[in-house]
Amino acid sequence: MTTLRKLSWVELKLFVRDPFTLIFTFAFPFFVLFILASVFGNQLENEEDVRVWRGVGPTDYYVPAYVGLVFASIGLLALPLRLAGYRERGVLRRFRASSLPIWSILGSQLIVGALMAVVGALSITIAARIAFGTFWPRHLPELLIAFLLSFLTFGTIGTLLGAVLPNSRAAQSAGLILFFVMFMISGSGPPRETFGDTMRTLGEVLPLTHVILVLQDPWLGYGWAATSALVTAGFLIGSALLSVRFFKWE
């Protein structure tokens, strides 16, 4: 346990010292939230608005979406970059020579990711509340489960990407592409109700779309997005199994 604690503490410091992941985890979601909030405001004008923004003001709609985006950034950028970079540079090999079990390496990454996810989610929620008067999440117990499920899903997706991508260059390119594609068509960019059929269908196969719905439903007071929760759990189990299958030390 000392090892896991020490490793997590060091990893936390390394996370904070890396400007790339810091920017995408903390600055980017804030930045987009503030732009979109100033473009769309937080008022519904007509029936069409009610449909597009799921019955709440645009800024209220976006807050849970950006919590989802924080998770996506951790899972698509921070984790793969770290793991693939560690493999490329021989850090994993070095750890292995010290008989460090794999669970403590992955565990420390997930602990740090979870901590960053909590900090990111809280700061987005509080900042939006202060700046735009958005409401607090409405169904907290469901939201906590949604939070856990969503984070773990992106955590294992990150582990899988880190397992299959050969080096940090590949991890960075693949991660950025996935991140921006998901950002644009998963409901964290333009609302999905404004999309045509093709874009909607594309969005259906991306984990962030479902993670956002899983977070939004309890947040906005609509209970529980059961179908999306199942799909999210599917991504979680699928990527966990594939990670175990494809993980390589060097």
Next chain:
Amino acid sequence: MTNVISLEHLRKTYGNVVAVDDVSFEVEQGEIFALLGPNGAGKTTTVECLQGLRHPDSGSIRVLGLEPRDPGLRGRLGSQLQESALPERIKVWEALDLFASFGARGGDWRSLLEDWGLADKATGFFSSLSGGQRQRLFIALALVTSPEIVFLDEMTAGLDPAARRTAWHLIQKVRDSGVTVVLVTHFMDEAEHLCDRIAVINQGRVAALGSPQHLIANYAPEIRVSFDYAGNDVDWLERTPDVISAVKRGQRMEVLGSDAVIVRVAAALAERGLAPVDFRVQQPSLEDVFLRITGAPE
């Protein structure tokens, strides 16, 4: 003496390439044991198998009486690997503190900082270290859990001559505290000065095994004596006892012989009233052994 490592008929191939053909040896507790050999001889693969980083195709390995990768070995082995690194932004003290926590016994990393000349770099990032400093940090990391066996692969690669001497001295101190040291090297002077026993590995096999003195006595015992003969007749040297060969090269006479050749040649020259200038004696070295065994041209 107890064996801390025993290796029998190790074999490891990568596809069609035979990295290790058939290697067997035992390492005794408290000795400095070197694997010496040309590039690609299979030294690194052998120690990687010992550390459980690779699975051999066949052969049996016992390290401290256990299989490699046995959880019981955790923290009892220290290792400095070729081609390994640390995260760019980890600080030197953080790396030592972290690696110290990998072993049950912990270790005093502060004294290692001093020993390995890293004290003034303790709060520096790994990325800010020079090649030599990185190398010394890796050795310190290998020692930080107070291991029973330390594997050092090309330990002094990238170190300047002064740092190499310091490293040798420190490794001898480590050994004096009862730790067994397994060294992979292709530096002859390092093997000769530092090691108790050497396994010369060539083409995936143990070509010779023993102390440096033993290897020299068995594989390259000849002493070389040379001097400026200044036009004098010295051809009779060939018939002097203990002389194996006497050849003129330019202005110099080169005499090759066994043990007593120095005294024989010197006495014979003095007897004839000759006192040649620049009389040199070259003792056989491990390098001669190495070249003879690996078949490289002399």
